[in-house]
Amino acid sequence: MVLATNIVRRAGSANYSVRKRMPKDLWQAFGNKLIWRSLGTPDPEEAKRRARRVLDELDREFDDMRARTSMSEHDIQEAVWSRYNELVDADERFRQDQPDGDDLDEIWRHLEAEFGEFDLQAYRIFETIRDRIEHDQAERAQRLTALKIGTSRGDTQLVAGAVMKVAKAKRVALPKGSSDYKKLAQGLQRAELEALQRAQERDEGDFSGVPRDRLVKPPVAAPAAAPGRSIPALFERYVRENPKNVKPDTLAQTRMAVKLFIGYVGERSPVTVIDKLRVGDWKDLLLRYPVKAAETKIFAGLSLEEIVACNDALPEEQRKPPISPKTVNRYMAGLSAFANWLVPQGHLPANPLLDMFITVEKDTSKPVFSTEELTTLFSSPLFTGCQSDEKLALIAQPGNLQIRDHRYWLPLVMLWSGARPAEIAQLLVKDVREQHGKWIMHITEEGSDDKSMKTKGSMRVVPIHTELVRLGFVDFAKAQKEKGEKHLFPEAERNSRGQMAAKFSRDFGRYLEKVAIKEGRGPSLYSFRHGSADALRRAEYLDEEFAMILGHAKHTQTGRYGHLPEGMLRQRVELVEAIAYPGLDLSHLYPATRQGF
Template structure:
């Protein structure tokens, strides 16, 4: 008698001590709760194999419809991803160890009263199965677990290529689980009825069960509480926290999404860091890696000798995970910070934010966007078109006021006014309800350099006012998914500077270089020290005195003469004012 679980890809099962052929199929994990079981088993009421196959196909099709595994029935097979490591582990243990061992225990009890010879035949059969499984496990042969692999793939709703890494990993796990199952069967046949055979894959699943988080205490659930806390105390912006959450989500997927916070140790963070190091930039957006797990993508990147993530990027990941644990410690959770000491040391960013300098700034101002370009989308080619929109005015605003790209992109006509002293003032508002935000979370004013007025900025604003309707200076700009309205101008200027041969690779040049150019001019031509430059560019100075009173740092009285003393020595604006 064969008591080890035998399963065909057509879901037929010859249940021990029954004549009729049975249907047996694993339930997808996401449906365990709703189905109330992990495997569907049903007698097909026939001993004829052909009839059983037809009945099994009909039952499988009904389950496919019910579970949404067929195209056109709510399935997501077109977007199927490779199973994660912990999912492969669980499938292997359920199909290769737990279910067959339960069946084996039940089958062995049916031999009561059948005599010594029947029992010895059963023992010999299991021993033979065990010897075959030892060979298959040692050689990586999938012959003995191919049907179980098919069942697992059906449960995942994916079809893995037999040459893929994911299929090979599934087979290795199934072989390991089935080997442990047969060892346990053999030991129990010899009278050790409570024996539990050690196996790496089985132990990993059992450890995950022990390490499983309580409801409401998964990594992502705790991060959401942390994010609410940070928002409430104005510690971080919502768009920054949204990006942080993506990192936590990736980390959770790596260590196990339902793992308890207490079970995450430094070795898990170290492994995450080391796998990150092997990945290429923006790996999850690559079409050839989009469906791969982190470990699979890293292996593929190594095989193809792809560029690696920068150490600064990896440190950013750790600097996102670490504050969550630091907050949990503050909240008196019984945890230690597993990121401590794992950041790469003495790592400096290789992507600075430099100013243009006189020569490059002149080259930019003499390029087609400022002298005449061919057409929209071809601003780098000479022609007769002129820009009178965000492409032209945002860099001018950054250069002549020092505001950030995003702050310039969100301006409204009512934000530009003339001060009693005659200077033009631009209010940079932090009003999230109107789609206006600042990095510091506070409104401030800046003063327009007279050159900006000379170039026609005020006339441009008046033209937008007279047009009526939307009061935004640049209504064609729309915020991206991170709610950043300056994303499009930033991307445009990186691309444009590359096309006109000013920018080369990751040199840091971009729209922000106009703002940084003003910073250098304030130091060199006006003689401001860095604290004063910081105030002129909208950086609050953190000091005891800064907390006194209600007047904002950087008054018009301070800013107006400072800005006007910037001469822009050596820069040719003549063709812009002609």
């Protein structure tokens, strides 16, 4: 029978699903995304019948979203207070990162060793590092003046981005001229004014300042500062302290693990319930815990034990498979990190999880692309022309639409540099520049608050391979600069866990399946990084010799600030130019031989 085009089987599933685009009037708040709902049946007639009910449910959900066009006073107050603290904390971190006198002496000795005694370039680099606080003060003064003018005139355009960020996080569609939009915008603007005034006070050595604006204050319903002894209360203390200074994504994973444990023992339980007996029972439940349980409607509102029991009771064809032992270990590791902190705090005598992990055979294989697979990939529609730049199925179909954003460049830059996808995706336009007559990428967390590195040693200067120059990468960077872009790839975004270009990494794996390069396990976006390392080994370089190219070397000032002596840069150019893939021809992608750049 003929089904509507929005009732389809998704890859890897025998059951039908229905899809519906988010209505256009909700895009601003919730994004232009495609909503998928499983129909739970492989029978086309039954799928057609169920689809009508599911689509009606989606329409009701959209109506509910439209109804959320306002924010409570508490939500607005919470957002304003959060913005103030975010900016004050950022200023504090900036100051803590400034080098003191001893640090500056060490930096100067390092620069002298790199550039030579009395070198002018070394002094300019040193001057830039030394005077960072003065440059920051000048920028803050300009921002403060602009905000004061805007606030006095009721103009909140300077904080429009911050307003949209809050609205998106709260899942509320705020019409721009609405009363709540104005309240939120003015509150965020005044919060930034207060934060900038705190920074000025700190410039003069006064760290005692508090907000004087009555609008910038903690929300009335904020939780009491003194924590209790329950697991949730102590976990929030752990998050605030962040003893190992882990990244937000790692904290989010730990939070999920602790939340799952709380789902088993109860929210009001004292931390002393984290013992071997209960952890062992929890681990046993996790080994039966279904994949994507949080996204499954029938499990909504159920406890951990109830979810496992509910899944076990389903007919075999509907039963979800359990999460993998590797995932169980990840949850165990999250709870273990929290338990490690509880021990020296006096809440636990010892960490009960230390010898309770599941033995999982480590997969040391790192799939890379063959020359044939690379040829197929770079001759496929993503690189040569496709039918649409939105739907993955149409991106995999030949057409006249040229994609030239991060989805095009990330694979190519990874192929010829070995850089990580997130490192490339977060590059600023100014990070691609000429040095000693050679084009380089400065991979660093400097220059933007939303940048992050895997480690301090990941910051480095990577010469741009001549093949990338021929492919038009430098010209692309120049074009972005002429357009006034700050970010090289402004379309690349972080996911809710703070991971850069995570969506593209996931979609790229699916794209490889659609163009018949892999089926099931096989190469992924990261395979380009592994492949470049293999290419350097083929060129008879040792891993230690190219560690600094891949970001595995120790932290250096040159890596952080992006200035290399000419001789050192020449050595790195030789290394990068040694990356080669015999038999691979990308000349059809050169700007002179293709249209639509």
